[in-house]
Amino acid sequence: MPAPADAIADWRPAQAVAARFAGWAAGTEGSSRSSALIRIGLAMLFWSRWACELLLYMDQSxxxxxxxxxxxxxxxxxxxxxHSRLAAVWTGSVGLAMYYYFGFELGREPWTHHHTYLLAVAALLIALTPCDRSYSLDRYLAVTRAERLGISPPAERGNLWGLRLIVVQLSVLYFFAAFDKSNHTFLSGARLEQIFLWFYAGSDYPAGLAWLATTLAFGVVALEYCLALGLPFRATRRYLVLPGLAFHAIIYVTLPVYTFSATMALLYLAYFDADAVDRVIARLQGIGSAATAKGEIS
Amino acid sequence: MAIAGFMIAGPAAEQIFGVQSPWLRSWTMFSAIGLGVIDASFEIRGPDGALVPLDRFAMLGAPRNGRLKWIQNPEELASVIKRLCAVAGQGSDIRVRARLGTRGGWQTIHTDAENACAG
Known part of the structure; x- marks a missing residue:
């Protein structure tokens, strides 16, 4: 039986890991630029998905x-x-109202799809980031105010726990998407064959589809598990970002996923170290050190 | 922690424990697409007694990208078979293999063991 002191010592690595995780999750401060880019992208994705359906003449009730x-x-x-963060809460609430009330309650079925929920939730999560401190009217007004008062403008930084929650959301999404496919029906290729016939081939089964569908089925499930568990970690992320983006690009052009692929690609920004993204932006704008930015995004 | 817990609890409740609720978001994309699709192939017995592939579009004079491309359900399949038999003429021998897309995979709904025009 170990002595009490030894037992405590055994717990120390776990405590250190927990403390490190807590620091990563809730205690990290960093550049607000990646959050701001996601904020702007989400607004454009909301318009892309719904603006034409919500023109004032479409539903005059x-x-x-x-x-x-x-x-x-x-x-x-x-x-x-x-008022960026308030606007993000407002936008996310509108998205959830469309999803739950107009979608489920009033029966607008396309509004109940996963891509609409993801957009709404992403807007709510970006409200938890310092998305107001860069590339915004809020920032312009803050700088103007600082100049008027003769003080230095506020730093484009803040707590990044909202970005961490986006990372969790993406990993949960990938994991359960893979989990849903981890069965004989999908892995045999049958579900992909059915989807292919549904959208492309009609009732004529193309020669050679069976082995391709089976191969793709295993590949998709393996990739989704890898994306779920590997993208949050820098060491594995470098090998997964391009396959992940390619995967979303392929389903974007082959299946009616609406804004899903573009939303996922945009939210990939949350995986990267915010200060590294900042340095790359500075480097691209010619105001930062290429040496510091080089190799940071991985 | 509460927000992360909600993110995990939603799909876990539905996909692991089978709890169905619109308030819980599962991540089961395209789980219903392709269900009910019919894969059908046709063969006709030639004068030499051999079975050869039958092109239903050519035989019925239908466009390849028209309505006949997707046979929607078993009833429509029966209708297509009836029309093919009618065009092929009395005494023709048409064999049909068809299967239906279901959640469990492919379900055979017509085998080529018998002449589909015999009934």
Whole structure:
């Protein structure tokens, strides 16, 4: 039986790991630029997915007009970055209202799809980041105020726990997407064959599809598990980012995934060290050191 | 922790424990697409007694990208078989292999063991 002191010593590595994880999850401060880029991208994705469906003439009921007004005002504020974090909460709430109320309650089935939920949740999560401190009207007003007062402008930095939550969301998404496919039906290739016939071949099964579908089925499941468990870690991320982006590009052009692929690609920014993203941006703009930025994004 | 817990609990509840609720988001993309699709192939017995592939579009004079491309359900398959037999003429021998896309994989709904025009 180990002495008490030894038992405590045994726990120390676990405590250190837990403390390190807590520091990563909730205690990291970093550049606000990647958060701001996600904020702007999300506003554009909201417009891309819904703007044409929410034009004022499309649904002239009081509820429809109320939804459209909220949608356009909230997303515009999110895009220009005026009261950015409030606008993100507003936009995310509009997205969830569309998903739960208009989608499930009122029966607009396309609004109940996974890509709509992901957009809404991403908007809510970006509200937990310092997305207001860069590339925003908020930033412009803060700099103007600082100049007027003769003080240095506020730093483009903040706590990044919202980005960590986006990482968790993406990993959960990938893991359960793979889990859903981890069965004989999918891995045999049958489900991919059915989907291929549904969209492309009609009722004529193409020669050679069987082995291709089986190979692809194993590849997709393996890739999704790898993305779920590997993207959060820098050592494995370098090998997974391009396959992940290629995977989303392929399903974007072959299947009706709407904004899903673009949303996922945008949210990949959350995986990267925010200060490294900042240095790359500075390098691209010719105001940073190439030496410090080089090799940071991996 | 609560937010992360909710993110994990939603799909876990539905995909592991089978709890169905619109309030819980599972990540089961394209799980219903392709269900009900029919894969069908046709053969016709030639004068020499051999079975040769039958092109249903050519035989029925239908466009390849038209409605006949997707046979929607077993009833429509029966209708297609009936039309093919009618065009092929009395005494023709047409064999049909067809299967239906289901959650469990492919389910055979027509075998080529018998002449589909015999009934």
């Amino acid at each position: 009081p509820a429809g007009l109320f939804l459209a007004a909220n949608f356009f005002v909230a997303t515009t504020l999110l895009f220009i970055g005026y």
